[in-house]
Amino acid sequence: MKERDYAQGFWNPYVAGVALGLVLLLTFYLMGTGLGASGAVARTAAVVAHSVDPQATEANPYFKDFYKPGASHPYVNWIVFEVLGVFLGGLVAVLTARRFRPGVGRGPTAGVGLRLACAFGGGVIGGIGTRFAMGCTSGQALSGGATMVVGSWVFMMAVFATAFAAAYFVRKEWS
């Protein structure tokens, strides 16, 4: 097919993949653990909840792990600093490529309202998924995948099998 404008101007996917793999390798060499992202989102959810209702958040059986007595702020954490770097690195990449284009990514016939509603709903479902899986595409699929972890491969296969199977039902959003 002919490439659409939004798909143009990027690195060859295999070049980008090898570059990403080298970043991941460097991370393992330095830290002994891989990349991640969803952990920072979980900590953000905890921090926002805590700013609204500290007592309830510290009593919540899931969030209380982020607020152990005497522990530092939930944001003083490796993955949060890493995701801060993702913001910075992504921004520099966008600006240097002159690719900052405000808008809503959606299929040619999909409405903005439908797309944003799906983005929110998908975020809710995906967010819950990251907690049960204890990670996401970066922490589980990529980092666990490269170290041949059983649970990470189960996660990765489940993600792609489900997404391919469900794609037909949301084709109006993307086509």
Place this chain on the structure above:
Amino acid sequence: MTGPLYIFGAFGYGTSLLIAVGIGFLFGFVLERAGFGDSRNLTNIFYFRDMRVLKVMFSALVTAMIGLITLSWVGLFDYSTLLEVSLLKTYLWPQLAGGILFGLGFVIGGYCPGTSVVGIVSGKLDAVVFFLGMVAGIWVFAAGFPLWGGFYMSSDLGRLTLWQVFGLRPEWMALLIVIMALAAFWLAGLAEKWAPYDK
């Protein structure tokens, strides 16, 4: 020096946080250059229009996997430390369930957590909304934790690798994964020509 450096005490926690920002910077930069700041580039794979997600993910995975094995061969990385200390643990059923939910969220929402960050800095409003949705989803998870907290910690298989399950040497398991990746790359090329929903 033999890695992983942090686990062997080469630097402290404060330094590791600075390294985290640097690593994240490279991660975010490469994700953007791969085209992952736009939900359409991320979801076109599910309609076989553009298989870049598979190409990038699998080539990254294979690069890091081969890199770790090579580094351990030349004595620059202690693979056993990984197995004993820092490898992700497997919780089989919750990770399967989490993968199903995550796959749904991915194709409906158009992003995953890391790529949504790159989408946000690219100016994409759908990425902002997806990120807010994730935060709300984690509140749902936390609120319902008394119900599903037991399941969340169930089927703990510890630090378990594919090569242990199949009774192979790590190198042979890695070779099988490389062959699988090459087959997937070849099929991805065919799929892009096929693209059944590309109307």
